[in-house]
Amino acid sequence: MLTASQHQLIQQANLTFDQLSTERFYSLIDSQQLLSAYSDAELVKFLQIVNALYRGGEPIISDADYDGVYLAELKRRNPEHEYLFSVEPEPLIAGKTVDLPQRMLSTEKAYSRDEVERWIERIEKAAIELNKSADEIRYRITPKLDGFAAYDDTQRFYTRGDGRKGTDISRVFARGLQLANQQQRIAGPGEIVVKRSYFNQHLADSFDNPRNFVASVIKEKDLDTHAQLAITEQAAIFYPFASLPSWEGDKQTLLQVYESIDINDWADFDYDIDGVVLEIVDAEIKAYMGATRHHHRWQLAYKKNLDTAEVVVFAITPQTSRSGRITPVAELEPVRLSGALLSRATAHHYRMVLDKGIGPGALIRLARSGEVIPKIEAVLRPAEPQIPNHCPSCAHELVWDSDYLLCPNTLSCPAQISNTMEHFFRILKNNDGFGAATIKKLYEYGIRRVDEIYQLTAEQFESMGFGPKQSSNLVEQLVRSRSESVEDWRFLAAFGVFRMGLGNCEKLLSHYALTDIFSLNEADIIRLEGFAEKTAAVITEGFAAIKPLFDSLMALGFTLQSTQNLRIENAHVLAGKxxxxxxxxxxxxxxxxxxxxxxxxxxxxxxxxxxxxxxxxxxxxxxxxxxxxxxxxxxxxxxxxxxxxxxxxxxx
Missing domain, CATH: 3.40.50.10190 (BRCT domain)
Structure with missing residues (x-):
């Protein structure tokens, strides 16, 4: 059960249990295997609540479970979900909310060597594009502090807040807070932390964990004896990231040492860390790679997750995705890994199933590397694989497309149609109530296209089994969805064209008007930075497929914000700058x-x-x-x- 102080943190974060009942909240904590029964809206609400508790020093789940179970499930379901591109907010602290002098982003996380190597490949590609030698790139490793993120501009001190706006907590320095190693204040981000040895000796009996203590240093108007003494004795300090101990070297050495570097490699570093941060040194490559809305592309946080287990496969279950690809899911004998009871693992595609012999009776080594459905690390004893011939949703005969089995019945496959309709409302984000359960019921009553949903009346919803109040609410949400302003790139991304996620849609519509994209040819798209030849072919084909639905929805009168920059002869003086x-x-x-x-x-x-x-x-x-x-x-x-x-x- 949540404590009074945890309830208070949730209220301070302006969160409620409106989309996720307290009963379902507790159930998801107790049994991670129930995740599949929770809607995206419920999962996001769960993430927001547990993050608020963690940031406030009153965690209810571990950091590893937050990243590796619940957040990873959202990534698996919807890689383009806005929550994944937002900076996890720190709790609201008493004080004036102001713009941060510099945006404070989150750090992209990695749990496996493959992820680290893919990150290095992206960096080397950027270097080559800048005519730099990939062999000359220098990398830096620093400890990843587990404290309270803040920003110091030498005049004022701020919480990280949501990464754009924070709270002025300059009072903390007025109380005597010092910087690590008694250095002078320097402009930049860092973390407020407490010495691990000091916490264990003097604070462990009064506070659950170091974060809980650090939150008290910031939040309390009148410091209690513990906090004031810790500040006076310089056990609680602000550690600028620029002053962290570090390792520096080339790629080959980095790949040899990054997994073994931990707190023991910095003998005098007496603060909690939960991983290491990898980044490049070259300022020009940093500037060229830039950042997403969530993290810097030139930086990566690596967290170890070495838990593995050997388990027997019971069966392989095929699942049809929105794109028609058939995903093989291995059903396993239940095994506890990293604190979670697991019974499924992804096999990625059926070529892997066929080549590695993943079938009933196979013995596999399972590794949980930050994923809710863990991956199969190795097949120790192969077995005869089960390869389906027909789609599990519509029974249409399947075809091979490279490594994937594909259902070509795009117009009549229930799974593809339902997933496509649900995807539209999920990406649009200006509506409530159109999750998997609602879409499934609509499909059962013959609804096959999104534009058909927008034309339904409350009476029609009631005739399909929805209650009077729910029917009225659904119609109100459809009206809201059309009248509430939404970015044109988000609207385009909602159609689910392959290779056209939120980022690519925004990039494309910065060059072309939304209504003009259907007349683009492959050459037009290839000319834009970031679009390859194969991608352009897929995109133009996808645009042709969605054109009828697009025209039908546009006729309903959506309110779209244009991000397109018209390239006309009489341009604004800032055009192109x-x-x-x-x-x-x-x-x-x-x-x-x-x-x-x-x-x-x-x-x-x-x-x-x-x-x-x-x-x-x-x-x-x-x-x-x-x-x-x-x-x-x-x-x-x-x-x-x-x-x-x-x-x-x-x-x-």
């Missing part, structure tokens, strides 16, 4: 100014590179971006200069 914002902005949030700049045809980056045209500076600017702009010859302008450009007449 690349901007980077830095410092605290006064005329609006960074998001608001970014939207205004994009509306004029500008591109907005997160870091200064040789391609940047303007560095727009606000107040409390850090030295790094200014130095980078000076070195690369980037024009530095004030926020007022930017506003004048924004309001300029179009050029001729």
């Amino acid at each position: 690349t901007l980077v914002f830095t410092g605290t902005l006064q005329s609006g949030t960074r998001d608001e100014l970014t939207k205004q700049a994009k509306a004029c045809g500008a591109k907005v980056g997160s870091s200064v590179s040789a391609k940047t045209d303007y560095l727009v500076i606000g107040e409390n600017v850090g030295a790094n971006k200014l130095q980078a702009a000076t070195e690369k010859g980037v024009q530095i302008i004030s926020e007022q200069d930017f506003l004048q450009l924004l309001s300029s007449e179009i050029s001729h």
Whole structure:
């Protein structure tokens, strides 16, 4: 049961149990095997609540389970879900909420060598594109602190908040908080931590864990004796990331040492860590790779997960995905791994099943590497595989497509149709109530397309077995979905065209209007950065397939925000320019100014590179971006200069 203080943390985070009852919340903690019975909305609500408890120092599940079980399940179901691209917010702290001087992102996590090697491949590709030698890339490893993320600009001190806005907690320095190793304050991010030895000796009887104690240092208006003493004795400190102990070397050495580096490799490092952070040193490659909405592409957090088990396969169950691919799922004798009772494992595709002999009676080594459905690491004793001939959803004959078995019955396969309709509402995100259960019932009553759903009345919903109140709510949500403003790239991504996730949709629509994409040929798409020849062929074919549904939905009157930059002769003075914002902005949030700049045809980056045209500076600017702009010859302008450009007449 949740304690009073845990309930308080949930309330402070403005969270409720509206989409997830407390009973189902407790059930999911007790039995992870129930995950498949929970909707995406319930899973996201669960993640939000347990994250708020963890950030507030009152965790109810382990960090490993959060990453490796529940968050991994959301990634498996919906890799493009917005929650995966948002920075996990720190708990609300008493104080003034302000824009952070620098955006504080999360760190992408890896649990296996394959993930680390794929990350290195992306870095080497970026280096080659910059005409740099991949062999000369230097890598750095630092400990991943397990504390409370914060940002110091040397004048004010902030919580990380949601990565964009934090809370001013400068009072913590006024209380006497020092930096690690008694150094002077430097601008940049870091973590508030407490010495492990001090916590074990003086605080373990009063606090459940170090995070719980650190949260008390920040939250309490009047510090208790424990917190004040820890600050006075410099056991509780702020550790800037720039000052962390580190290892540096080339790729080959990195691959030899990163798995073995742990807290013992830094003998004097007396703070809790939960992994290591890998990153590159080269500033130009960093700037070129940039960041997603969630994490820097040039950085990776590696967490060990070495649990394996040998288990017997009972059967292979085929499942039909939205794309028609048949996914083989191995049903196993139940085994406990990393604290979870597991009975299924992914076999990725049927070529793997065939080649490795994964069938009833096979003995496999199971590894849980941050995935809810763990992977098969090795087949120790092969068996005769079971290869289906027909789709488990529609019974249509299957065909081979490279390594995959495919159901070609795209127009009549129940699983493909239902998953496609559910995907549309899930990606659009401006509606409630159209999860798997609702879509399944609609399918049973003959609904086969999303546009058919939007034309249903409350009476029709009732005739299908929905209650009067639920029917009325569903109609209201459909009206909301059409009237509530939504980005055009999100609308396009909801159609589920292969290779057109949220990122690629936004990239494409920054060059072409939404209504013009159906006339694009492969050459038009290939010309855009990030789109390969094979990808372009798949995309144009996909656009042709969704055109009838697209036209039908557009006729219903959706309210779309355009991100397209018209390339017309009379363009705005900012059209085609690349901007980077830095410092605290006064005329609006960074998001608001970014939207205004994009509306004029500008591109907005997160870091200064040789391609940047303007560095727009606000107040409390850090030295790094200014130095980078000076070195690369980037024009530095004030926020007022930017506003004048924004309001300029179009050029001729």
